[in-house]
Structure formats: C-alpha cells, structure tokens
Amino acid sequence: MAAAGFKRQKTCPDMAEKNCAELPTELLGLILQKLTLPDHIRLSCVCKSWNQAVREKAWRHKPDSPWLMLPGEEDISAKFLSFSENRTYSIPLPLPEIRRRVCIGSSHGWLITVYDMSEMHLLNPVTGVQIQLPSITTLPYVCDYAEVDRPLFLYKANLSLPPHADGSGGFTVILLHNPFRLYDEDYDDFSNMAIAKVGDNSWTSLPRTSHGSIADIIPHKGQLYGVDVGGVLHVWDHHHLTSGPKSILEIRFYCGMTKLLVESLNGKLYMQYKGLYYNTFMAIRLDTDNPEFNPEDDLGDNVIFVDSNTSFSVSATKFPELGGNCIYFTDDAYFDFDHLKHKPREMGVFDVKNGSMKPIPNLRQRLHWPPPIWIIPTWLVHTIAYIKLPTALA
Structure with missing residues (x-):
C-alpha cells in the first residue's frame, strides 16, 4: 500500500x-x-x-552450492533442489525428453545423458545448450543398442576439461561401460573405457588395462586417474589416453566396496568407499608420492557430494547452508536401475566424524525416474x- x-x-x-x-x-x-x-x-x-x-x-x-537434479512432473522438464535458496526449481529442457534419458555424468555444470534409443548428449540444464555426442552404436562391439542390457551397460562419463559456454572446447568425454554385458565371448578384447570429442562421429575404445575394469575416473593435476574394481590406481596422460596408463599404483584396499574418486579443495585425492548394500562410507586420502591410503575421519572444510556417476567437493565455509565434514549421497545402485525404476532412492547426509546419517533437507515427495544426480550449476x-x-x- x-x-x-x-x-x-x-x-x-x-x-x-x-x-x-x-x-x-x-x-x-x-x-x-x-x-x-x-x-x-x-x-x-x-x-x-x-x-x-x-x-x-x-x-x-557468485558460486552456488550444488543442486540435486530430480525428475520433473513432465517429460520435458526436471526439478533442481537448491540448498542456498531452500527451494526447488522446475526447468524445461530441450528434446529428447529428459524423462526418457539417464544422466551418466555431471562435470563442470554439464550433464552427460543417454536417451533410450542410443543417442548421447552433453547438456547444460541452466542455459539449455545441448551438444550431440556419438551414438552408443558407434562403439566397436555394439550393433544394436536395443539388444544391450542398457541399465548395466553404461554407468559413468566425465569431462577432462570445462567446456565453453556453447559446448565447444578442447575437452574429452571419457565413458565407462561394461562390455561383458553384451554376453559375447569376445568382450575380453575390449576395455571398459572409451573417449570422444565434440564433433567426433564415433567412440574410440581405449586399450584394456591389465588389472581389470575401471570403476571410477577423475581428472586430477593435469592427468586422468582411475581406480579399478580391485582397488588398483591407474594414471593416464590426458594427451595420450589411447596409449594406455603411464603408471599404476599397486594399492589394493577394500575390494568389496563401491569406489569413488574425489579431489579435495586443497588438491588432495580421496577415494570414497561405500558399502554395496548399506550406506556407510570410508574416506581414504591417497598419497601419490608414497603409495598408500590414509583413512580420514575429518574432511576439514570439505563437503563431498557423491552418486553413482558423480563425485566432487565444495567448501563448508563458502556454503554455510551445507553441513561440514559430511558426505551428501544419493543411491548408487546403477546395477539395479530397472528394479528400482519405480521405487524411492536412498539419499542422505553422512557425518564422517561420528558415522551418523540424516536425511537431505527439504527433499519432499518426488518421482523416482530418472535417477537423481548432483550438479554444480554454471551459467556463462x-x-x-x-x-x-x-x-x-x-
């Protein structure tokens, strides 16, 4: 008035x-x-x-704390939970329908998505910029994606460098998948890693490592680090990925758990071990100069975000709305995607110091497909x- x-x-x-x-x-x-x-x-x-x-x-x-991407009410939109504003946004996204895609990676504010008819895209959900990536059918051992055990075949992708605002740039998309899900006797001839750049017509399969399939990958200090299913750490030169790992650190640790690599705020490399059937975490700091893992019960200023496709850390001091010394997680059962398609996902906040668990704040009733994923929003x-x-x- x-x-x-x-x-x-x-x-x-x-x-x-x-x-x-x-x-x-x-x-x-x-x-x-x-x-x-x-x-x-x-x-x-x-x-x-x-x-x-x-x-x-x-x-x-000004940097914003991570958002949690959730299924939208319509096929062409998604919801994003913002901790800083204590609310959820509904944002329309370009075709193909986001509800028919699975996000297999979140890197530098961009999503790597797979459409159920084999198309792959790089998508900035805030700006709506979308870039076509090579089809899954361009992998040397995939003729018909419809015949692949899709929920188990693709499980993670990452970017070597941040893309430009229009999706261009000199970055490489690194794809992790499961050739053995093709039920083919010849899958042993192939690695579970493939790479492509924007504009490529096909994926390039990388040489198979001698120790086993790679479980997670992360760019770190100008190189690409990967941990295999047995806990062995592999290091590639970013510019010579097709030549295979340049070094291997023989550190085997907690082989029966999910392994996720994450870089801390001070540039240290951590490996997050998560129980396969129960939500407990072990934070292990890797000393690359002295090849051993050092268990940690204090992450300092780090707040770590993990899911089956993504892992990164942010500052608790910079984002006071987040809980310090905590791990924010969503369910990582990518191998149960089909079985969990219409069931609630496990999500929560794990306190590293005392091992306690609490729910993610402001996470109200929601749909369950596609699976949720963390993203650091960018808008250039x-x-x-x-x-x-x-x-x-x-």
Whole structure:
C-alpha cells in the first residue's frame, strides 16, 4: 500500500527500459558478481539492455552450492533442489525428453545423458545448450543398442576439461561401460573405457588395462586417474589416453566396496568407499608420492557430494547452508536401475566424524525416474541469444 500523501505512479515499458540502460555497465558487472545464479538470471531478464550486457560481458555469478537434479512432473522438464535458496526449481529442457534419458555424468555444470534409443548428449540444464555426442552404436562391439542390457551397460562419463559456454572446447568425454554385458565371448578384447570429442562421429575404445575394469575416473593435476574394481590406481596422460596408463599404483584396499574418486579443495585425492548394500562410507586420502591410503575421519572444510556417476567437493565455509565434514549421497545402485525404476532412492547426509546419517533437507515427495544426480550449476551465456527466464525462477 502506498504511503499517505503519495500516489503510486505507473511506469511505462519504454521508461523502464531507458532507466535500465542508464545504469553504467561497470556497475552492473559489480552487482552481477555478487549475485548467485538464480538472481543472476532474474536480473538478466529485467530488460533487454541488461540481458545484452550479461551476454556480451559474460560475468561470472557468485558460486552456488550444488543442486540435486530430480525428475520433473513432465517429460520435458526436471526439478533442481537448491540448498542456498531452500527451494526447488522446475526447468524445461530441450528434446529428447529428459524423462526418457539417464544422466551418466555431471562435470563442470554439464550433464552427460543417454536417451533410450542410443543417442548421447552433453547438456547444460541452466542455459539449455545441448551438444550431440556419438551414438552408443558407434562403439566397436555394439550393433544394436536395443539388444544391450542398457541399465548395466553404461554407468559413468566425465569431462577432462570445462567446456565453453556453447559446448565447444578442447575437452574429452571419457565413458565407462561394461562390455561383458553384451554376453559375447569376445568382450575380453575390449576395455571398459572409451573417449570422444565434440564433433567426433564415433567412440574410440581405449586399450584394456591389465588389472581389470575401471570403476571410477577423475581428472586430477593435469592427468586422468582411475581406480579399478580391485582397488588398483591407474594414471593416464590426458594427451595420450589411447596409449594406455603411464603408471599404476599397486594399492589394493577394500575390494568389496563401491569406489569413488574425489579431489579435495586443497588438491588432495580421496577415494570414497561405500558399502554395496548399506550406506556407510570410508574416506581414504591417497598419497601419490608414497603409495598408500590414509583413512580420514575429518574432511576439514570439505563437503563431498557423491552418486553413482558423480563425485566432487565444495567448501563448508563458502556454503554455510551445507553441513561440514559430511558426505551428501544419493543411491548408487546403477546395477539395479530397472528394479528400482519405480521405487524411492536412498539419499542422505553422512557425518564422517561420528558415522551418523540424516536425511537431505527439504527433499519432499518426488518421482523416482530418472535417477537423481548432483550438479554444480554454471551459467556463462556470452554465446547465447536473448535469454528467457524459466517460470520457476521468476
């Protein structure tokens, strides 16, 4: 209600646009750098001049804590749980329908998705930019993806470097899969790793390692690290992946558990061991100079996020809405995708110090397919046309 003695004035669109345009670009940039991603998007949609300034300058937004991607109510949308704003956004995504895709990787704010008819895409869910990747059928031992045991065949993908805003760049997509799910006597001739770059027409299968299938991979200090199912660590040169691992660290540890690699804030490499049928974690710090694992019960400022396809760490100090010395997890039973398609997923927050478990806050009733995945949202838009604000962010 207007204050006594004052009459509310209506502002015409042309006047509002003129007032927006009068704000110096440098001042607008200072404001944008203080805003989180949702407010960054809202500001860009105030008027055309601000939208243009955001696109041309591509200011970085204030880092936002990770989002949890959940199934949307419609086939073409997904929900994203934001801890910083304590709410869920519904964001429409480009075709093919996101409800018919499985996300097998989350890296640098981009998702690697697999459509049920074999197509693969690199997708930024915030900007809507999507890049076609080679089809699964271009792997040398896959003729018909429909005949593959799909829920068990593909389980993880990662990016060697951050893509540009338009999805271009010199990065490599590294794919982990299970050739033995083809039920073919010749699967032993192939590695469970393949690579491709944007623009490639097919996947390139990497040489098979001598110790067994790779369970997880992560770029670390300019190299690619991978741990196999037996707990042996392999190291590749980023620029010579097709030559095979350049070194192998013979460290076998907790062979019967799920293994996930994650880089800490100070550049240390951790291996997260998770029980296959119960949610308990072991945080193991790897000393690459002295090949041994060092169990940790204090992650310091690190907050670790893991699921079957993703693992990364963020700062508890920078994001006070998160619990410090904790591991945020979602169910990692990728081998039970079909059986769990219509059942609730196990999700929670594991306290490394005391071993306790608590639910993820603000996670209300939800659908169960496709499986959830963590993502660090990014929004660099200098190559994108005029931005339309998703209704969920209005």
